[in-house]
Amino acid sequence: MSALIRSMPLLAALLALVLFPQFGSEYYVGLVSRILIVALFALSLDLLIGYTGLVSFGHAAFYGIGGYALAIAFQDASVIPLWQALPLSLAAAAFAALVIGWISIRTSGVYFIMLTLAMAQMFFYFFFESPRYGGDDGIFLFLKPVLMVGSEDILKLDQENNFYYFALSCLVASYLLLLMILRAPFGKVIKAIKANEHRVRALGYSTSGYKLVSFVIAGTLAGLAGFLEGVHSGYINPSYMSWHESGICIAIVVLGGMGTLYGPIVGAFIIILLQNFLPELTEHWQLLFGGIIIAVVLFLPRGATSLYPHLRELIRRPQRGEREPQEAADD
Amino acid sequence: MELSFYLVQLLNAVQYGFLLFLVASGLTLRFGIMGIINLAHGSFYMVGAYLAYWLTDLTGSFWLAILLGLPIALGVGYLVERFAISFLYQRDHLYQVLLTFALILVFNELQQILWGTDVHGVVIPEILAGSIPLTDNQSYPVYRLFISAACIAIACGMYWVIQKTRLGMMIRAGASNREMVQALGIDVNRLFAFVFSLGVALAAFAGMLAAPVDSVYPGMGENVLIISFVVVVIGGTGSIKGTFVGAMLIGLVSTFGKVLLPEMASIMVYALMAIILLWRPHGLFGRAV
Numbered sequence: 001m002s003a004l005i006r007s008m009p010l011l012a013a014l015l016a017l018v019l020f021p022q023f024g025s026e027y028y029v030g031l032v033s034r035i036l037i038v039a040l041f042a043l044s045l046d047l048l049i050g051y052t053g054l055v056s057f058g059h060a061a062f063y064g065i066g067g068y069a070l071a072i073a074f075q076d077a078s079v080i081p082l083w084q085a086l087p088l089s090l091a092a093a094a095f096a097a098l099v100i101g102w103i104s105i106r107t108s109g110v111y112f113i114m115l116t117l118a119m120a121q122m123f124f125y126f127f128f129e130s131p132r133y134g135g136d137d138g139i140f141l142f143l144k145p146v147l148m149v150g151s152e153d154i155l156k157l158d159q160e161n162n163f164y165y166f167a168l169s170c171l172v173a174s175y176l177l178l179l180m181i182l183r184a185p186f187g188k189v190i191k192a193i194k195a196n197e198h199r200v201r202a203l204g205y206s207t208s209g210y211k212l213v214s215f216v217i218a219g220t221l222a223g224l225a226g227f228l229e230g231v232h233s234g235y236i237n238p239s240y241m242s243w244h245e246s247g248i249c250i251a252i253v254v255l256g257g258m259g260t261l262y263g264p265i266v267g268a269f270i271i272i273l274l275q276n277f278l279p280e281l282t283e284h285w286q287l288l289f290g291g292i293i294i295a296v297v298l299f300l301p302r303g304a305t306s307l308y309p310h311l312r313e314l315i316r317r318p319q320r321g322e323r324e325p326q327e328a329a330d331d
Numbered sequence: 332m333e334l335s336f337y338l339v340q341l342l343n344a345v346q347y348g349f350l351l352f353l354v355a356s357g358l359t360l361r362f363g364i365m366g367i368i369n370l371a372h373g374s375f376y377m378v379g380a381y382l383a384y385w386l387t388d389l390t391g392s393f394w395l396a397i398l399l400g401l402p403i404a405l406g407v408g409y410l411v412e413r414f415a416i417s418f419l420y421q422r423d424h425l426y427q428v429l430l431t432f433a434l435i436l437v438f439n440e441l442q443q444i445l446w447g448t449d450v451h452g453v454v455i456p457e458i459l460a461g462s463i464p465l466t467d468n469q470s471y472p473v474y475r476l477f478i479s480a481a482c483i484a485i486a487c488g489m490y491w492v493i494q495k496t497r498l499g500m501m502i503r504a505g506a507s508n509r510e511m512v513q514a515l516g517i518d519v520n521r522l523f524a525f526v527f528s529l530g531v532a533l534a535a536f537a538g539m540l541a542a543p544v545d546s547v548y549p550g551m552g553e554n555v556l557i558i559s560f561v562v563v564v565i566g567g568t569g570s571i572k573g574t575f576v577g578a579m580l581i582g583l584v585s586t587f588g589k590v591l592l593p594e595m596a597s598i599m600v601y602a603l604m605a606i607i608l609l610w611r612p613h614g615l616f617g618r619a620v
Contacts, residue, residue: 055425103605106612110368110424110568114560115608121557122601129594243557247370247432254429284444290436297430298418 010262017168021161029160030232035272036167037228040174042252042264044221047178049250050258051187052214053194054105057113057246058120061100062093062219064241066226068127069093071139071236080145082155086227093223094216096123101215105208108197117243128238138237145231157231167228174221175261181217182261190214255296257303266305335469340590341583346475348582349482353537355559355566355574356489357530363506363569365523367416368424370431373556374438375531379404379538380547381442384451393456397539401532408531412524420523439549448549453542478540485536486575493571502526506569558585561604567617576615 017036021029041063048054069092074080100119107115127133144163147155157163181187189210192200201207230236239245248271256267274292278285300306354376361367382403386396415434419427455474462470493499501522504512513519538552545551562581566573584603588596607615 049425055423055428057428103609107608110362110366111564111613113368113424113428114564115604117557118561118564118601118604122598122605125597125601129597243553247428247435250425250429251432254425284440286436287440287444290433290440293433293436294415294430297426297433298415301422301426 014172021164026160029164031272031276033160033164033167033232034229035268036164036171037225037232038249038252038272039265039268040167040171040228041222041225042249042256042268043171043174043178043261044218044225045249046253046258046261046264047181047214047218047221049253050260050263051182051194052190052211053197054211054215055113055250056104056116056215056218057243057250058100058116058118059218059222059249060241060243060245061120061123062097062222063226063229063245063249064123064127064236064238065096066090066093066223067230067236067240068133068139068226069223070145070227070230071141072133074143074145075139075141077143080143082145082147082157085145086224089227089230090220090223093226094220097216097219097223098212101212101219105211105215117246120241120243120246124238124241124243127241134237136238138235138239140235141230142234144234163232167232170224170228171265174224175265178221178261186210186213251293254301255293255303257305260303260305263303263305267303270304333466335466338465339469339471340586342471342475342479344582344586345579346479346482346582347586348579349479349486350537350541351555351559351562351581352575352578353482353485353540354534354555355562355578356571357533358559359563359566359568359570359574360502360506360526361530362563364502364509364526365420365505366509367419367527368427368431369416369530370428370556371411371434371438372431372530372534372559373552373554374435375404375408375534375552376538376541376555377442377550377552378407378438379535380453380542380545380551381446381451381538382535383539383542384453384547385446387453393453393543397536400539401536404535405528405532407535408528409524411531412527416527417520417523435553442549451547453547455543472544474543478544481540485533489571498525558600561600563614565604565607565614567614570614570616573614573616 017032020032024032041059044062045056045059048056048059066089069089070080070085073088074085100116104112104115104119127138128136133139144156144158146153146157155162155166157166182191189200189205193207193210197207226236226240229240252267252271253264254267255270256265257263274289278288282288296303354372357375358369358372361369379400382400383393383396386399387393390396390399411434415430416427419430455472459474459477462472463476464470491499493502501512501517504515504517505519505522505526509519512522537555558581562574562577564577565580566575566577580603581600585596585600588599592599611617
């Protein structure tokens with residue numbers, strides 16, 4: 001029962017997201033679609049930063065690879081079958097995560113941060129300098145994937161609402177998948193690795209294997225986000241995997257609250273809405289944006305969602321036997 | 332292609348390596364001594380280049396610009412250390428990454444407010460404007476030789492300070508065991524503030540030196556930053572010697588890569604890093620951490 005009560009805010013938020021396209025204009029449905037994609041991207045990074053204790057600064061590489069796999073394979077196709085395109089993107093991102101992870105996980109701390117950054121830059125420059133894949137300009141994708149059974153189209157992603165629900169389902173499915181992973185013994189081990197890797201190793205676990213699996217899961221989910229973004233925006237270019245994207249993604253996870261699954265989603269809403277509306281306020285919005293991130297790091301290191309228990313404390317009714325704070329102060 | 336062509340490329344590679352060394356040594360000192368990862372380091376390079384442009388315009392002399400610019404850079408470094416970085420010594424690397432990432436956004440925006448988005452150039456000072464003929468049709472600009480010379484001078488100066496002075500002793504001790512240094516009664520806060528500002532000044536100086544050969548443009552620090560990371564990773568954090576070797580390796584690979592395999596040049600640098608780390612996970616001269 002109490003578990004149900006505790007998940008009430010989450011269910012309410014989900015309900016609001018499900019109902020949103022019925023009320024929102026197309027522009028806002030598109031905006032929230034983008035937020036859902038970014039939320040998925042940040043959620044995948046949270047598995048590394050918040051649960052496994054791996055500060056990956058190259059997560060945008062997998063995001064970009066998910067998009068590029070779609071664009072490269074289907075740029076000249078007359079139809080994009082979803083059941084081919086989606087697994088392809090996921091496989092490409094997973095494979096890249098396996099390679100980058102295998103190299104990076106041998107190191108730790110600052111080395112890991114810089115190594116993941118440098119590996120992502122390698123992919124960035126590969127696409128940036130390859131005329132075959134559009135170089136700097138990237139690749140345009142004129143069609144949207146469709147889900148077909150026989151010759152019947154079941155789901156076409158070219159309508160904003162369809163895409164919205166598809167993105168939302170992907171986010172919810174990933175959320176549930178991560179929830180299951182974290183409750184499984186595997187999840188307990190990676191959390192223990194974050195807390196104290198030496199002890200976990202002393203208990204006989206091969207920690208690098210666990211870290212690598214976690215890295216590949218996170219990379220694959222980031223690839224899913226990249227796939228969605230490629231479908232949504234209709235083009236893919238190297239800036240998808242620039243280190244700015246990786247940095248913003250870290251900011252989203254921390255600002256929302258790392259080590260929780262809802263934190264990155266809240267963070268995505270905050271950051272994308274800020275990025276969307278701050279420029280209307282002032283031309284030099286990056287100054288404000290940077291200032292906000294600095295303030296969060298200094299004063300709210302556990303993120304926006306860490307405020308929630310305080311908020312609940314403020315509005316809850318005092319229980320029997322508990323005195324009003326005023327009375328207690330009078331003593 | 333003839334020998335003199337390769338000679339010119341070799342000189343370019345060495346000069347680029349020296350510049351990278353200046354920037355990366357600030358990074359590596361901080362990793363080693365303060366345990367701080369600083370993404371905003373590239374911004375200081377950019378600040379240096381813009382200071383060189385702005386002060387040269389103002390005073391009419393490149394030399395005066397350097398003379399005035401260095402104290403400004405030191406001051407900026409000190410303020411950033413006091414008001415942002417110093418809160419992060421006890422915190423996870425994650426927060427350092429995030430805060431310094433935000434600093435990049437702030438510095439980029441400040442640069443646009445102060446100097447706009449145009450690309451600027453700095454004129455090479457007259458004494459160094461000439462070039463030395465190598466063969467009938469190849470010559471080498473004196474200014475690039477000057478960059479290398481200046482960097483060698485700084486490198487020797489750093490070697491002398493770190494190996495021979497009391498301050499250097501504290502820096503070396505700090506790199507090997509921070510807590511012990513503190514326990515011996517050395518004011519670590521002051522040491523950290525000094526090391527940080529010194530790193531900022533080195534990066535800004537590199538930016539100033541590079542301004543006349545490279546143009547001055549927004550975001551110019553970011554490429555340098557990431558390449559400097561690669562240098563530090565290859566060399567091993569905290570090792571000045573490793574940084575020097577790493578900088579020269581990267582200088583050679585990227586310069587000759589651009590000439591011989593232009594399409595692969597940028598990737599080769601990262602591939603080199605990956606290979607070196609597969610062989611030695613803590614860099615060429617790094618210790619296990």
